[in-house]
Amino acid sequence: MADNYETFKERIYHLTNIDLNSYKERQMKRRIDALISKHQIASYNTYVDTIKKNPVMFEEFVNYLTINVSEFYRNPEQWNLLEKDVLPYLFNKFGNSLKIWSAACSTGDEPYSLVMLLAKYMPLTRINIIATDIDKQVLEKAKLGLYNIKSLKGLPKEILAKYFREINSNTYQITDDVKARVEFRQHDLLKDGYPSQCNLIICRNVLIYFTEEAKDEIYKKFNMALKKDAILFVGSTEQIIQPQNLQFAAYKSFFYKKI
Numbered sequence: 001m002a003d004n005y006e007t008f009k010e011r012i013y014h015l016t017n018i019d020l021n022s023y024k025e026r027q028m029k030r031r032i033d034a035l036i037s038k039h040q041i042a043s044y045n046t047y048v049d050t051i052k053k054n055p056v057m058f059e060e061f062v063n064y065l066t067i068n069v070s071e072f073y074r075n076p077e078q079w080n081l082l083e084k085d086v087l088p089y090l091f092n093k094f095g096n097s098l099k100i101w102s103a104a105c106s107t108g109d110e111p112y113s114l115v116m117l118l119a120k121y122m123p124l125t126r127i128n129i130i131a132t133d134i135d136k137q138v139l140e141k142a143k144l145g146l147y148n149i150k151s152l153k154g155l156p157k158e159i160l161a162k163y164f165r166e167i168n169s170n171t172y173q174i175t176d177d178v179k180a181r182v183e184f185r186q187h188d189l190l191k192d193g194y195p196s197q198c199n200l201i202i203c204r205n206v207l208i209y210f211t212e213e214a215k216d217e218i219y220k221k222f223n224m225a226l227k228k229d230a231i232l233f234v235g236s237t238e239q240i241i242q243p244q245n246l247q248f249a250a251y252k253s254f255f256y257k258k259i
């Protein structure tokens with residue numbers, strides 16, 4: 001780009017409240033430059049002026065920046081571990097009224113996966129999940145609960161039949177009784193206050209985009225948000241290198257216990 005990325009970051013912060021300084025710079029800049037070039041715009045300043053005036057391009061920018069890819073039971077072997085090992089541990093330790101937070105939940109696939117999994121072990125009405133994301137638009141999608149058949153391919157047939165309504169041959173909608181168990185809220189992991197006394201926090205496939213400093217800060221806040229012995233479930237490329245420095249102990253791959 002012909003002008004300065006530092007000024008761009010400041011202008012984006014004023015416009016969107018998203019702090020690009022906490023995201024890995026090289027990766028983020030590459031993505032942003034590609035998006036701007038796609039629109040054949042030659043400078044950051046012109047791009048910011050354009051998205052200020054054009055709500056469609058503004059939305060495109062926020063979506064692009066936040067990378068919303070998700071799916072039901074993403075990395076099934078880890079969900080299997082959650083079901084077979086971590087949940088029994090948590091039920092044993094805390095009983096089965098668990099406070100669960102799905103942080104950076106995107107379109108809801110993750111919190112809804114949790115509800116359907118927990119429903120194997122307790123009545124739906126006992127399940128309450130807090131689900132948050134920075135991106136208002138994905139939260140609206142999550143609340144609507146409409147999914148393309150492709151994103152549901154990993155779901156067993158009986159789960160699909162039990163918790164989804166076929167809208168047409170391509171689209172399914174999650175049932176209202178599952179939706180009712182999830183409270184969606186907008187929340188920025190970098191700035192907003194965190195819930196407290198959680199028994200399980202699931203935060204996957206978002207911390208990879210943050211700088212090491214931002215990540216450490218978030219892990220510390222997750223630690224504070226958890227009860228002692230409670231569990232943090234991370235994404236498949238997000239292992240914590242020295243968990244003990246952050247008051248966590250490795251429990252199983254991708255699961256950490258607050259110590």
Ligand SMILES: C[S@@+](CC[C@H](N)C(=O)[O-])C[C@H]1O[C@@H](n2cnc3c(N)ncnc32)[C@H](O)[C@@H]1O
Nearest residue numbers: 066068069070104106134135188189204205206
């Ligand atoms: C790749 S998705 C991960 C979705 C889901 N956790 C999963 O693993 O399938 C990353 C999500 O992180 C959200 N996100 C990005 N920056 C965030 C921030 N600062 N605070 C909260 N959520 C953020 C994005 O909006 C996006 O929905």
